[in-house]
Structure formats: C-alpha cells, structure tokens
Amino acid sequence: MGVDAMLTHQSLRRLVEPGRVHRSLYTDPQIFALEMERIFGAAWIYVGHESQVPQVGDFVATRIGLKPIVLVRHEDGKVYALHNQCAHRGAMVVAPEAGNAHEFRCCYHGWTYHTDGRIKSIPLQHGYPACLDPKDPKLAMVQVPRVTSYRGFIFASLATDGPDLQEFLGYAATSLDDMVDRAPDGEIEAAGGVFKHAYNGNWKLYLENLCDAAHPLFVHQSSIEAAKAQADTVHSDGSGEIAVRQMRQNAAPYSFWESQVGIWTYTNGHSFLGDYHDDAKLVAAMNDPVFRDYIAKLEARKGKERAKKILEVRRWNTNVYPNLSFMSQFQQLRVVHPVAPNRTVVYTYNFRLKGAPEAMFEQTIAFANIVNGTGSLVLTDDLETYGRIDAGLSSEGAEWLQIGRGFTSDTADATGGVRGKNSTSEVYIRNMYDAWLTYMTGEGQPVRAAAQ
Ligand code: FES
Ligand SMILES: [Fe+2]
Incomplete structure (x- = not known):
C-alpha cells in the first residue's frame, strides 16, 4: 500500500489500526511534513x-x-x-x-x-x-x-488556541511535580551542560523506546554482561554504583516486568512506567550513603511524612508527547528534535536538586554518563536499534508493524488513564497513536481503548 499523494483524513486513518500501524508512518516524507505542521504546530x-x-x-x-x-x-x-x-x-x-x-x-x-x-x-x-x-x-x-x-518547565505552542497547558498535561503533570518536589528547597536547575546525540531513524521511535520494558534484556545484553562482571568493591566510595546497578537490572527477566512494574497512559499521548524505583526492585539505592544524606535533608525541610510521600513516587520515564521524556529519580530530561523522517536529534539535560547534597548531582551525572550520555554504554545500544529499524523499514518486508501486545488486558485506571496490565504492554504506543490520529485528523480513534 502506498500513501496517497494527497493525505486525506481517511487515508491517514487507514494507517493506524487497533494493534498495528503502517510502516510508512516512520519513513514517508509527506507524513513527516504533516506531523511537523499538525502535531508540532499544534501541541504544547x-x-x-x-x-x-x-x-x-x-x-x-x-x-x-x-x-x-x-x-x-x-x-x-x-x-x-x-x-x-x-x-x-x-x-x-x-x-x-x-x-x-x-x-x-x-x-x-x-x-x-x-x-x-x-x-x-x-x-x-x-x-x-x-x-x-x-x-x-x-x-x-x-x-x-x-x-x-x-513548575519551571516551559512549553510553547504555535497554535493560538487549544487546551491550556494544564489541560494538555493532565495527570502527566504529577511527574513534573515529582521532579521538583524531590528538591529539598523545592526548586531544580538545569546544570552540567547538555548531552546531544543523533540517530538515523524516526522521532517517534525515541518515545516508543523510553517506556519499553521488553527490550533491555536483548538490546542491552553487552552492558548487562559487563556490569555482572564488575566487582561490587570497585566503587568503595559509592560512585558509579547506581549506574552499575542499573545495567544489571536491565537483566531482569520477563517475569519481573510482567509482575512488578506497570505502565500508565493518559490523553494526548502521555505515559509513564511506574512502580519502579525502590530497593526491593530497581535502582533506587536508598541505602547509598549519598541518598541517606539526601533523604535526611529532605526530611529536615519537608518533614518525615511529606518526605516519605515524595519518595514513594517511583516512576521510571514519563513521556509528554510529542517531544519530552524525563525521569525524576535521577533528574534526567530528554528533548526530542525531529530533523527528517529518518533523522532525529535528542538533547539530554541533567538537573540539580536545590538543597540536596552536591554528591546527589554527581550521582545524576554518573547515571547520565552510563545511561543517557553520548558515550553511554546503554544509550549506544538503543541508537544502534533505531538505525536497524530504519534499515529494516527500507526493505520490502512486513507492511504493518505490531503494537498490539497487551491489547486485551489494558484496563481503565482510577487516575483517569488506561493502564497496561503490566509493563510489557504496548499500550503506551497505542496511546501515542490515539494522540497522533487526533492531531493529524482532528478525530481520535480507540487504538488504545481499554478492553471492556
Ligand atoms: S538584516 Fe537580517 S537579513 Fe538583512
Ligand atoms: Fe534501552
């Protein structure tokens, strides 16, 4: 199937079906141009x-x-x-x-x-x-x-009207709250420069990967092996320990992702992977001396009860569609810049929690260097994958890409969104395509809809 020379609403709707999308969405220059106009020209x-x-x-x-x-x-x-x-x-x-x-x-x-x-x-x-x-x-x-x-995060819209920012963010705003609330002084600041990386692939691939709990075991195998081989004692001062833990945690088996971690999605394409960071599961490392010091400072400023509530929010990445993905726990924020149908640039910022020990910021940078930075042992795997997707899509292979995992078990959630039964659901990709269709045609379609 080729894309119509004139992309009508009807022809655009035909490219997104429940559980699958047409591969031209990742390669077609006309679609890319329309996305720039109708999504990036309208959304916050x-x-x-x-x-x-x-x-x-x-x-x-x-x-x-x-x-x-x-x-x-x-x-x-x-x-x-x-x-x-x-x-x-x-x-x-x-x-x-x-x-x-x-x-x-x-x-x-x-x-x-x-x-x-x-x-x-x-x-x-x-x-x-x-x-x-x-x-x-x-x-x-x-x-x-x-x-x-x-709360300090600036958004702009080329459209003169439409939902206001608060309405646009909806429940995803709570993840931005989480990012700021973690600062003992109640403020954060971008610091430490910007990591920039580019890949040969469509901009949508980036957000699709950031909440993808089914890929680390394969994509990050080499860094998993390296981290496993790493002696615990090497970092006797604690530096880098969290990053090594992160790489090891990427080895978590499916049974873990299918029982311990969840994914939540919201209107306008937003989503987050939740139930994540805590010592019993993944890389929170609350017993790390730096974290202990930080928690003491947070408690001193906010009180024990409030500090506990703040630290109980355990989200991995939150995606604010279409160009933002961030992680509160380690103060990482990534901005997606589409360049061409098969070219994307991502800027990664690190944030300092004001009032936290400076060593916390060093942890942030250490984490970024391993996981999000340009020379990261983890990110480079993902970049390779984006490039391989782009190469794969240039073949004459399968026309439709499957995004249906978890489709029959997505459920409505009390917070107003739709939750995948567990974190291996591709509900967040379906959710982004709900938003995609709404922006592109003015009409939504229940790509994401919970099974009733
Ligand atoms: S002064 Fe700007 S283009 Fe001439
Ligand atoms: Fe990855």
Missing part, C-alpha cells in the same frame, strides 16, 4: 526550563519541530519564544545556543531587535518606502503565540 512543545533563562537577557536557542526559535527573558521579567528569523531578508538572527544579550542583532545587515522581538533599529531606514512600519508586530522577530510554564 517543551522548549526549556526557567533555570536556563534566570536573568533578564538570558536566552536559549531551540526548535519547535523544524522551526528555530529563541527562548528569552525580556526586561519585563517574562519569557518569550521568538521565531528566530530576521524580518529583513530572513537570516536566522541568534546563532549561539545560549547566552545573555540586551538586544539581538542580525549578522547580515544589522537589523536589531529588542529581546521581546520588537524592532529596535533598522540601518538605512530612510531608504525604505514610508509604509515600512518598524512597529508592525509582523515586522519583528515574531512571538510564538503561547508560552507557559508549569
């Missing part, structure tokens, strides 16, 4: 954290879909997202990835902009026709219409 897209732009004039360059934007704190204290394009002849105005500026000046002919995007000065303005009005808001670094933050 994570664009940065308040701690990346704390001072007036601080800016971070990023993208919404393929569109370059600049996130900047203006002198009115607000954060704006500006299209990174000069109103003169189109050059991208802000080239550095981050910095501080009192104005933005285009490199080409020197048009200059205030940090809220308004034109400040136009060289040789007398030469232009009188109708060129520098106060015209369209003659500016145009503002992205909606920018809102939730």
